[in-house]
Structures are given as C-alpha cells and as structure tokens.
Amino acid sequence: MTVYQEIFEVIKQRKADYEAGKAQENSYTAYLFDKGVDKICKKVGEEATETVIAAKNGDNDELKNEINDLLYHVMVLAANQGLEWSDVEKVLDERNEKIGNLKKFHQVDKNT
Numbered sequence: 170m171t172v173y174q175e176i177f178e179v180i181k182q183r184k185a186d187y188e189a190g191k192a193q194e195n196s197y198t199a200y201l202f203d204k205g206v207d208k209i210c211k212k213v214g215e216e217a218t219e220t221v222i223a224a225k226n227g228d229n230d231e232l233k234n235e236i237n238d239l240l241y242h243v244m245v246l247a248a249n250q251g252l253e254w255s256d257v258e259k260v261l262d263e264r265n266e267k268i269g270n271l272k273k274f275h276q277v278d279k280n281t
C-alpha cells in the first residue's frame with residue numbers, strides 16, 4: 170500500500186465516522202467534511218495557488234510542503250465526492266500505458 174492509499178483510508182474512516190455522528194476531536198479532516206464541498210474546493214484552490222507561488226519563488230522546501238497540502242485536500246475532495254483512490258490511480262495507470270505513444274495521447278482532430 171502506498172502512503173497515498175494509507176492516507177486515503179484514514180480520510181475514508183474520518184468520513185464514515187463523521188457520517189455516523191461520532192465525535193472526532195482534533196481531526197482536521199472531520200472539520201472539512203463538516204464544512205462541506207464548498208470549503209473543501211476552496212482549500213484545494215488555496216493550496217494550488219500556494220504551490221504555484223512556492224514554485225515561482227524557487228523555494229523547494231516550501232514547494233514540497235505545499236504539494237503535500239494540495240494532494241491531501243484533493244484526496245479529501247475525492248472522498249467527499251464518493252471516489253475511491255483506486256479510481257484515480259486507474260486513470261493514471263491507463264495513461265501510463267500510453268507512454269511512448271505521445272501522438273495518440275495528444276491527438277487533435279483538425280476537423281473540429
């Protein structure tokens with residue numbers, strides 16, 4: 170199991186406990202599920218912006234942290250919307266199979 174899959178399992182457990190009405194003191198993830206999709210999307214946007222700024226500033230220490238914040242919030246969004254992390258990875262796997270086949274992957278229909 171990758172670290173992403175492990176964190177996603179924790180996130181899903183937080184969601185299940187939130188939906189079951191179990192108290193989850195000090196859980197930032199439970200706080201996000203309680204706030205709902207608008208707040209989660211806002212955090213994804215904020216973290217994406219902070220990631221871009223860190224890159225533009227050439228600050229790789231900051232960039233590593235911001236990328237992780239972004240990935241975590243994207244995972245919370247995926248869980249909130251009912252996706253499994255394996256659904257996301259499956260798309261990546263399928264794209265990976267297209268390596269070395271750039272023309273096909275980026276095919277542009279000139280008639281449209």
Ligand SMILES: N=c1c2ncn([C@@H]3O[C@H](COP(=O)(O)OP(=O)(O)OP(=O)(O)O)[C@@H](O)[C@H]3O)c2ncn1[C@@H]1O[C@H](COP(=O)(O)O)[C@@H](O)[C@H]1O
Nearest residue numbers: 175176179180183195196197198199212215237238241242
């Ligand atoms: N990977 C993360 C993770 N990355 C970032 N963050 C939190 O994301 C927040 C981002 O910081 P910000 O300053 O932007 O946000 P904030 O001001 O705290 O919050 P808002 O007021 O903006 O809502 C911080 O509170 C971080 O702690 C995370 N919180 C939790 N996890 C993982 O999620 C799992 C469950 O965590 P809990 O639900 O907190 O137990 C654990 O495996 C954790 O490692």
